[in-house]
Amino acid sequence: MRWAYAVTTYASGPMLQTTLASIPEDSRVLVVDTRTSRWPLARSWNHAVDTLLEEGFDAVIVMNDDVVLRPDTGELLAWGLLEGQFMVDRPYVSDWGAAGHPELLLLSARHAANSDACTDVPDWDLLHGAEPKWQPGPDFSTFCVGHRFREVVGRFDEGFELWFEDNDTHRRIRMAGCEAGALAPYWHFRNGTIRTDRAWAAAATAPGGTFERSKRRYAEKWGAPFDAGSPLGRETLAVPRFGDGVLTPAATS
16 A cells, blocks of 8 residues: 655645654655746645655545644555454444445544644643544544545535635535545644734634635535534535536445
8 A cells, every 4th residue: 555645735835844744755756836836725735645646556645734643643544444443432444335334435633632723833741641532523633635635526616716615525425325524643733833923823813814705605505504513514415516526426436
């Protein structure tokens, strides 16, 4: 089995080198700078996954530029996704239709601290001492996909400029009768890009900014209200109105 890494970054921020240094040496690493390309995050994900799968890798680990991996994080994600390794609290099987388990299409890392606290340095002792543990629901700061994801779910929706592309992807996985979850420990400098580029963050989250536009797209795509609240959990459609995401039921494959 072969896996590769893709790191999406915004102007190669100051944390990028720390992120890259945590990837095992001699790994294939593709860095995609969204500021230079002017691509939405979803397009960067598509480019990275397409490129590395076409190069012959079986799995692609897609990362933010504000995370730190353990030496075994990538291996745990790739083997857990593709080979059905046994994981704590979650008996994996090679045949994902067996034992009542839905097919796993995306497996992500999980924060070793199990909290949303913002940090500027990783707690290395906590990170290296954390045990792999199954967690329902993925964390899109670091996630692993393979060819099967493309076959069932398709491409990430590039209509989202930033924000909600992860929620859209997770919903499409669930609507296809499949599953996504988290397993391997990593460290996430929570909202690192936002905290290090406050001018960009202020513009993006202002009324009419990137966040609001992406929220509106998600609400319209899945039939959720667009108001002051979150559209998540208030969707009314099982099939999206528009955009990427033609659903392929896993049972037909």
